[in-house]
Amino acid sequence: MARVDTRLPLDVGPETTTAAAPAGGRGALGRLPWPSFLIIVGMLLVALGAPLLAPHSATEQSLPDKLQPPAWQDGGSTRHLLGTDLLGRDVLSRLIYGARVSLTVAAAALLAGGGIGLAVGIVSGYAGGRLDSLLMRVVDATLTFPTILIALLLAVSLGQGLRTMVIAITLILWARFARVVRGEVLTVKGRDFVALARVHGCSHVRIMAMHILPNVTNTFMVLLSLHIGFVILVEASLSFLGAGIPPPTPSWGQMVADGRGQIASAWWLSFLPGVAILLVVLAFNLFGDWLRDWLDPRLRQQL
Amino acid sequence: MSAGPVLLELRDLHAHLSTRWGVVRAVDGVSLTVREGETLGLVGESGCGKTMTALSILRLLPQPAGRIVAGQILLEGEDLVPKSERQMRRIRGRRISMILQDPQTSLNPVFSVGNQLVEALRVHRAGPRRRLRALAQEALRQVRVAAPAQRLRDFPHQMSGGMKQRVVGAIAVSGPPRVLIADEPTTALDVTIQLQYLTLLEEIQERTRLAMLFITHDFGIVARICDRVAVMYAGRIVESGPTRELFAAPRHPYTQALMAAVPRMDESVERLPAIDGQPPALQRLPPGCRFAPRCRHADDRCQREYPAVFAVGREHEAACWRAESSPSR
Structure with a gap:
């Protein structure tokens, strides 16, 4: 073998030129999906400040005022900006309080279902073998149940209510999370840094927590944000079917269902809560897209 | 480089992998030593058990398929085979460490x-x-x-x-660490960076006096960095010796064939000589010498009986019956 001077000056060459510092958070913020971000923040504020913001009680009936159209229509008044329903309740106030229900259900179900799914997915994917097969068959079984059916069954057996709703959605949700997270774990697990962590003396638990988890957090956050919309839809569907939050607590799905009979004469009853659902679900989905890019260190600089 | 006390010694190490197609004898009686401040090159073609040997040392064979069935792994005189997982965790990284092939992942x-x-x-x-x-x-x-x-x-x-x-x-x-296992650390790098990296490893070794087990299939790298070489074939070490001597006078026909297949800068050849045939499947090994089916010099005895290890020079050993008859230098 030809001997050349091997004492190359190691710290010269193009690869060692100091990279320009990344542009920091400003660039990323600049690309924030403002419309969806505003809708989300708005909804949070509305849900938190419902008692302050709502012009009327959400449950108090007033039959003389029933079926008033929104303020901008003939016969509408500024007392009820978005009109009233069949029992004379203020639609705007009900929408505002309905945001609370939707967000509470979404937060609780995602926390529980997402958390369980994340844990199961990581353990299943990392352990592999029999445990993996077993857990994934359970996931398969869970996913084959129609969502609505589980919820209806639970509503019948446990009784209607917020708690039942959260349990029902959690039962559906965890399997979806576990499936996707496990897939991610399988690709992460095969990379050398996991092997090197073992070589360096890390325990399995530490590897799962320090190496696997941060690498699937990205996917997990996106799943979360995308499923907020899903949960709100499921909650709305269940309430629509009468298996959700019992009246008189306002929920958007319930409002759509209640207004169905009057769709020809009082369009605002179903249409307005429908628009609320649409905006919020869309906002969370767009936000999820942005979040995915922002969480990826390789893409962050380009944003 | 002057070599100090033996830091890592494998004694007749056997590691098996149970697979759907039978038991693979991935490491089948490997013995080797690496001293302080010394670099031992472990060469051989793909699938001959180099990486499995390395993983055995760290007790990180693929689970649940892999198992050390016999032999000893002595790290500074202390046998690692009976150690618990908890004890091994304290040894990994602290006393033995490893570099893998692909820096990208x-x-x-x-x-x-x-x-x-x-x-x-x-x-x-x-x-x-x-x-x-x-x-x-x-x-x-x-x-x-x-x-x-x-x-x-x-x-x-x-x-x-x-x-x-x-x-x-x-x-x-x-x-x-006292022992560093480098599993083809330069394969994914281009040649100039390879050279820098090897120089760097040498510097680190000079400074820390660690023992290095360098796994590669590149003879150029062996010549550049290794003090001694062990040639592996089908789960066994067939020849080992000081780099210079082994390169000058390889004694095992497999080593000779490998050397002949290395292109040289000072000769131009139409075709490089290749070794006919395939290495044996590790779950159905022949009773005799594993290289016998591909060896030009093989006779009946080679087919029947696995050759003993013969000293053919100072620290130079070959597992071949021909090494017995031919006088050592």
């Missing part, structure tokens, strides 16, 4: 380089974060990364392959 993409170095340091020593940060910076400087303070903040994707592999090296020697 050897670092965790979601953490900055500094974070990962600090994590590696923290596994084996306590201290305030700022102190560990300073140690990490020093570790980067030692692997000749320019502007280490800035580099600590970089993410792996912001670095080139060569630089990533240097960071991996810095993590590997952060223990600091």
